[in-house]
């Protein structure tokens with residue numbers, strides 16, 4: 376798989392079926408459950424089926440996640456399903472629901488559903504702005520603004536379809552990911568961290584703006600930067616032992632070759648490795664968090680205060 380990170384809009388609706396986690400690969404970049412799974416479980420729902428799963432039904436959820444997806448069409452073109460296309464896929468699902476349930480019931484279902492959006496990492500770390508030609512066209516602020524404009528436009532599209540509850544995930548410490556660290560002698564790339572912080576701050580502003588222009592839309596921002604930064608600077612306080620390398624992968628910081636991919640035969644002395652205790656690691660692979668870290672974040676988003684989730688937590692959002 377060429378893709379790099381998960382993106383997810385979950386339409387999550389009422390239902391009560393418990394599920395034990397699969398013992399087969401699930402397509403997630405994780406050693407177990409990821410954020411959407413923890414949220415589904417908190418709502419006593421099954422894990423949402425992928426949009427592209429043949430014959431799936433979407434009354435109780437749908438997952439549009441695509442590794443490498445970005446807000447901008449120019450991010451990982453051809454490698455991932457971008458935000459705009461995900462919105463088109465969602466439109467197909469809402470049309471299907473209208474056909475099957477009738478317009479009124481479909482609207483009712485959608486307005487009660489929780490939508491999860493986590494996007495931006497790929498635009499920052501692998502997008503057009505890393506291209507020197509583009510850097511001459513835009514400065515950082517203008518590039519972040521392009522991302523935020525695409526985000527706003529998507530939220531308006533969702534609102535028009537009946538969406539009333541959306542969780543926006545903020546940006547992590549992108550410049551400290553193993554795949555980025557290996558570009559700087561295992562140190563973080565500060566410039567990418569500044570972009571990540573600027574984007575997360577832009578999302579906070581976006582939440583405040585929409586609160587004024589569309590009061591009936593409930594947007595909640597789940598901050599990622601500070602909690603990840605705390606994990607990197609003080610891993611022991613979270614029970615972590617390694618906050619720099621991937622648990623799974625090959626080469627320096629297990630980040631020269633993605634977890635599970637073949638190391639070319641002419642590259643000697645580099646092997647795929649898997650750590651013994653994934654829950655002691657911040658990163659599962661060269662980009663993504665371990666299940667344990669997503670669980671810690673989830674607990675802070677579900678029940679935590681405004682240091683983690685703004686303007687209120689996910690438990691409150693779910694009950695609205």
Ligand SMILES: *[C@@H]1O[C@H](CO)[C@@H](O)[C@H](O)[C@H]1NC(C)=O
Nearest residue numbers: 424426427428429430431432
């Ligand atoms: C999907 O449904 C069609 C028609 O009922 C059937 O022929 C096909 O085998 C199903 N595919 C899967 C993967 O279940």
Ligand SMILES: *[C@@H]1O[C@H](CO)[C@@H](O)[C@H](O)[C@H]1NC(C)=O
Nearest residue numbers: 447448449457458459460463
């Ligand atoms: C991005 O692609 C979508 C189609 O997926 C298109 O509707 C949209 O206009 C494009 N945006 C830009 C800025 O080119």
Ligand SMILES: *[C@@H]1O[C@H](CO)[C@@H](O)[C@H](O)[C@H]1NC(C)=O
Nearest residue numbers: 460461462463464465466467
């Ligand atoms: C939406 O559904 C139509 C009709 O089935 C299909 O042709 C189109 O490719 C779908 N759009 C997306 C983005 O999957």
Ligand SMILES: *[C@@H]1O[C@H](CO)[C@@H](O)[C@H](O)[C@H]1NC(C)=O
Nearest residue numbers: 449450452503506508509512
């Ligand atoms: C941005 O990325 C697209 C797609 O990769 C590419 O075609 C375009 O030339 C890039 N723009 C600049 C200014 O580098």
Ligand SMILES: *[C@@H]1O[C@H](CO)[C@@H](O)[C@H](O)[C@H]1NC(C)=O
Nearest residue numbers: 512513514515516517518520
């Ligand atoms: C980015 O460019 C805009 C428009 O030219 C300008 O107003 C702004 O000050 C620039 N920001 C930075 C940080 O250079």
Ligand SMILES: *[C@@H]1O[C@H](CO)[C@@H](O)[C@H](O)[C@H]1NC(C)=O
Nearest residue numbers: 559560562563564565566567
């Ligand atoms: C690489 O790491 C060093 C040490 O932390 C830092 O001073 C430098 O700014 C980093 N380089 C980039 C491009 O961020």
Ligand SMILES: *[C@@H]1O[C@H](CO)[C@@H](O)[C@H](O)[C@H]1NC(C)=O
Nearest residue numbers: 616617618619620627628629
């Ligand atoms: C984390 O793991 C990597 C790769 O195994 C290793 O190089 C690094 O020293 C470890 N860091 C700590 C703090 O143990």
Ligand SMILES: *[C@@H]1O[C@H](CO)[C@@H](O)[C@H](O)[C@H]1NC(C)=O
Nearest residue numbers: 638639640641642643644645
């Ligand atoms: C290994 O072979 C590939 C082509 O198959 C080549 O591009 C690469 O540079 C080689 N790497 C080394 C370390 O020799």
Ligand SMILES: *[C@@H]1O[C@H](CO)[C@@H](O)[C@H](O)[C@H]1NC(C)=O
Nearest residue numbers: 675678679680681682683684
């Ligand atoms: C949120 O809770 C944490 C402890 O979990 C505490 O350190 C922090 O000060 C609280 N923040 C606010 C804004 O109340």
